[in-house]
Amino acid sequence: MLELYHYEPNGVFLKPLVALEEKHADFTSHWFDPTTFEQFAAGFPSNVESSLQLEREGPLLVADGTVISSTFFMLEYIAESLPGPSLLPESPYDRYRARAWGQFLGLSLGSTVSALGCARYLAPSLAQRDQAPMRRQIEAIEPIERRNAWLAVVDGKYDEAATAAFLQRLAFPVGRIESTLAAAAWLAGPDYSIADIDAYALTDPLRDLAPDIVNEKSTPRTLEWLARIADRPAVRAARGRTRSGRPGTAFVPGIEPSRWG
16 A cells, blocks of 8 residues: 655655656555644654655655655655556666766755745745744754754745855756756656656756756756656646645755755
């Protein structure tokens, strides 16, 4: 039995939804709102790994009672354990490349994209809430790194200077994606794979968050690749699981940069 606990289909929450839809998998969807801290409610699945995962408030996959956290691990599990179209590169070297992309983009894009999204969308939303009870909820969050990530949003640490620094960090990973796609249709071998699902979920938000960096002039191959993936039936189905109708505005703190360094 497969159960997926997820938020709006954006960023890290989009990855396992796409993979499960690609596999035409039978799974139970549990939608939760991490911005109201439903992930800390009694009965929400957790284990030591999930409480310390680098993606913090990200999705959880429960497979026959076992909790799986970290979305790239979820992608590998879904690709290997479920019947249906192959999502793993065929050759060992290309499988290594897929994992290398996952690690590289988690480090270079994951924290930056979430920070930009939190600055634009989450911080103004949280500012409209009753601050005292919200801060009490945040002060109860463990570990301290996870708590501080929420406090950074609430306390306005994602200011214009921080946002400018985040944007500067995008040049290298976005350039690497663009140059790779100049030589091949997909990121890790001749076929669409979990490397593309992982990268798509982290890169697509940049069309909105960083249009000066991801655009027709600077990254034409990246935009063509994003469009091809967006047109896949599985991706359309995953996107269709939105409740707000605005999944591109849904962000939470993470991936945690301090422990990626």
